[in-house]
Amino acid sequence: MNLLRTKSIEQSIADADEPGRKLKRSLSTWDLMIMGVAVAVGAGIFSVGAKAAANFAGPAVTISFAVAAVTCALAIMCYAEFATAIPVAGSAYVFTYATMGEVLAWIIGWNLILELFTAAAVIAKYWGIYLSKVFALMGVDMPPALNIAGVDLYWGAFLIVAIFTVLLVLGTKLSARVGNVFTLIKIAVVLFVIVVGFTYVKFSNYAPFVPASQPTGGTDGADVMKQSLFGFLTGAVPAQYGTLGIFAGAALVFFAFIGFDVVATSAEEVKNPQKTLPRGIFGGLALVTLLYILVSLALTGMVSYTQLAQAKNPTLTTAFEAVGNTDAAKVIAFGSLIGLTTVIMVLLMGLARVVLAMSRDGLLPRALSKTSEKRSTPVRLQIICGAAVAIVAGLTNVDLLEEMINIGTLSAFVMVSLGILVLRKKRPDLKPAFRVPFGKVLPVVSAVLCVYLMTNLAVETWIFFAIWLVIGLAIYFAYGQRHSRLNEKFASAKAAVSGTATVSSRNSDSSESSDDEDSLSRV
Numbered sequence: 001m002n003l004l005r006t007k008s009i010e011q012s013i014a015d016a017d018e019p020g021r022k023l024k025r026s027l028s029t030w031d032l033m034i035m036g037v038a039v040a041v042g043a044g045i046f047s048v049g050a051k052a053a054a055n056f057a058g059p060a061v062t063i064s065f066a067v068a069a070v071t072c073a074l075a076i077m078c079y080a081e082f083a084t085a086i087p088v089a090g091s092a093y094v095f096t097y098a099t100m101g102e103v104l105a106w107i108i109g110w111n112l113i114l115e116l117f118t119a120a121a122v123i124a125k126y127w128g129i130y131l132s133k134v135f136a137l138m139g140v141d142m143p144p145a146l147n148i149a150g151v152d153l154y155w156g157a158f159l160i161v162a163i164f165t166v167l168l169v170l171g172t173k174l175s176a177r178v179g180n181v182f183t184l185i186k187i188a189v190v191l192f193v194i195v196v197g198f199t200y201v202k203f204s205n206y207a208p209f210v211p212a213s214q215p216t217g218g219t220d221g222a223d224v225m226k227q228s229l230f231g232f233l234t235g236a237v238p239a240q241y242g243t244l245g246i247f248a249g250a251a252l253v254f255f256a257f258i259g260f261d262v263v264a265t266s267a268e269e270v271k272n273p274q275k276t277l278p279r280g281i282f283g284g285l286a287l288v289t290l291l292y293i294l295v296s297l298a299l300t301g302m303v304s305y306t307q308l309a310q311a312k313n314p315t316l317t318t319a320f321e322a323v324g325n326t327d328a329a330k331v332i333a334f335g336s337l338i339g340l341t342t343v344i345m346v347l348l349m350g351l352a353r354v355v356l357a358m359s360r361d362g363l364l365p366r367a368l369s370k371t372s373e374k375r376s377t378p379v380r381l382q383i384i385c386g387a388a389v390a391i392v393a394g395l396t397n398v399d400l401l402e403e404m405i406n407i408g409t410l411s412a413f414v415m416v417s418l419g420i421l422v423l424r425k426k427r428p429d430l431k432p433a434f435r436v437p438f439g440k441v442l443p444v445v446s447a448v449l450c451v452y453l454m455t456n457l458a459v460e461t462w463i464f465f466a467i468w469l470v471i472g473l474a475i476y477f478a479y480g481q482r483h484s485r486l487n488e489k490f491a492s493a494k495a496a497v498s499g500t501a502t503v504s505s506r507n508s509d510s511s512e513s514s515d516d517e518d519s520l521s522r523v
Contacts, residue, residue, distance in 0.1 A: 238447020
């Protein structure tokens with residue numbers, strides 16, 4: 001059982017052209033850039049920053065966003081080098097398969113499924129809640145959930161997932177065009193929020209910029225479970241704010257940057273990927289980072305972080321209501337709805353592409369990787385992914401697993417960052433269109449930063465993550481390892497070698513027998 005067997009880059013590219021399982025190259029640099037903005041600029045820009053400021057970093061949440069952006073940028077450089085060397089669907093899963101072996105590739109693919117599935121389900125549920133808020137602002141009472149036989153059904157999640165599942169089935173280019181329109185609208189809403197927000201800024205609200213660290217009030221089991229793993233391992237009393245609060249805030253707002261690894265999953269559908277992928281990814285990341293920092297500056301300048309901390313679930317709306325601008329709150333509610341719309345679309349697409357890559361390799365049932373002859377999209381797989389996301393979002397309390405999205409993303413970032421070093425050593429002949437500068441330094445720094453941010457996630461998140469990994473490994477050894485196409489090739493090669501050895505042995509025995517007969521005849 002060779003768990004570290006790797007799949008060659010040439011084979012990955014050849015598999016991407018397999019008839020009946022190939023995708024159509026139709027996306028441009030603009031499409032990729034907008035896709036990155038589409039998945040990153042969602043409700044997170046209106047809520048995650050407010051939560052991080054209120055509970056972790058105070059006004060220094062701006063630094064939290066900068067730390068998260070730098071970490072993301074370093075990892076995305078590694079993604080860009082990999083994607084220009086191996087321009088096929090699957091992202092970190094495919095990259096790990098080519099460098100570190102099958103079992104690690106499975107783990108990363110499994111973690112990507114965790115990230116994309118959980119994110120799509122959480123955001124689909126929030127979309128339904130925001131839709132009800134928009135109806136309420138128009139004077140229409142539309143509850144976010146309907147109680148059916150004692151079960152709360154979040155109908156909005158079913159609606160939005162169904163719409164975008166149909167669009168993605170019809171074609172990646174069509175869904176990208178629809179996404180472009182929604183993305184431009186939400187960028188306009190974000191710019192409105194920034195401009196209006198700065199008119200209410202009071203510089204006194206920025207002081208102290210880094211609030212002094214404060215204990216959170218106890219050391220009972222609940223507090224320990226909510227404490228960061230880093231704090232738990234170092235024996236620190238559960239606390240908020242201070243320097244560690246900035247990094248805890250960065251670990252939380254990292255959720256707002258998860259979109260860019262999803263963009264890399266579309267490598268197989270990009271025209272001229274060697275040039276298009278780096279330009280699209282970095283262009284989107286630069287725009288998103290600028291918007292996030294400006295929003296966080298407006299937010300913490302409008303109201304004191306202590307005022308945000310008093311709210312049960314602080315958002316940008318909390319800040320505008322505090323300064324008496326309820327009209328802006330209505331715009332934010334509309335912007336949140338539009339923002340979430342495109343996020344769901346890109347996450348659903350990314351989820352299907354990762355599963356497609358894993359099933360094409362036989363680690364998941366091969367039937368899932370079939371694509372439509374007419375539209376070159378994985379119709380069956382996209383419908384299955386959409387149905388699963390809709391059911392979980394509409395019927396469960398999936399928002400409890402929000403931090404699982406971050407840990408899934410960061411674990412993939414670590415493997416991709418380290419994988420670059422392995423790729424360069426194993427395949428010095430490759431000349432990707434983009435290379436991470438400064439040799440080994442930046443990939444190592446990227447991996448270290450990602451690991452550190454992972455340790456700033458809560459203890460309970462790590463426990464859930466461990467359970468997820470155990471389930472994944474059980475599935476791999478029960479199904480994936482035996483059905484892997486690479487395993488079949490290894491078995492065939494081994495059988496061929498054994499067969500050759502057997503024939504050689506027989507020939508040798510026959511030769512020895514003849515020699516013995518000759519000797520006897522001479523005697």
